[in-house]
Amino acid sequence: xxxxxxxxxxxxxxxxxxxxxxxxxxxxxGLIHDLVIxxxxxxxxxxxTGYFVVQGLGVLLERSPAxxxxxxxxxxxxxxxxxxxxxxxxxxxxxxxxxxxxxxxFLAAVGAR
Numbered sequence: 230x231x232x233x234x235x236x237x238x239x240x241x242x243x244x245x246x247x248x249x250x251x252x253x254x255x256x257x258x259g260l261i262h263d264l265v266i267x268x269x270x271x272x273x274x275x276x277x278t279g280y281f282v283v284q285g286l287g288v289l290l291e292r293s294p295a296x297x298x299x300x301x302x303x304x305x306x307x308x309x310x311x312x313x314x315x316x317x318x319x320x321x322x323x324x325x326x327x328x329x330x331x332x333x334x335f336l337a338a339v340g341a342r
Contacts, residue, residue, distance in 0.1 A: 248289055251285060252285045252286075252289070254285075255281045255282060255285030255288075256278065258281045259279070259281030262277035262278070262281065262322065263275065263276075263277045266322070266323075266331075267326070267327070269327075269331055270324070270327040272325075272326030272327075272330070273325070276321040276322070276324040277321065279318070280321035280322040283314065283318045284314060287310070287314035287315075291307075291310065
């Protein structure tokens with residue numbers, strides 16, 4: 230559903246354009262995730278940010294004329310594209326440092342291992 234109300238991106242869109250504003254929001258999200266994932270793990274800095282940059286590029290491709298021509302916005306092709314964009318780079322978000330230094334010790338502490 231397309232909203233005709235001004236979005237929170239309106240100031241950024243006016244300055245840098247909609248695609249750049251979208252990428253800036255994904256970049257900001259990646260940096261925040263780096264703070265809560267990579268810093269506690271003491272490693273893997275930049276990986277979560279890379280994951281979110283890939284997500285932003287996926288959204289831009291999906292909304293592009295080429296993405297529309299390929300049918301990436303709906304149906305099976307859209308579903309498959311979303312799975313590939315979100316699933317295949319997941320190792321960037323949950324990198325080995327986070328898994329070995331945060332997740333596994335947590336699981337051991339709660340007796341799940």
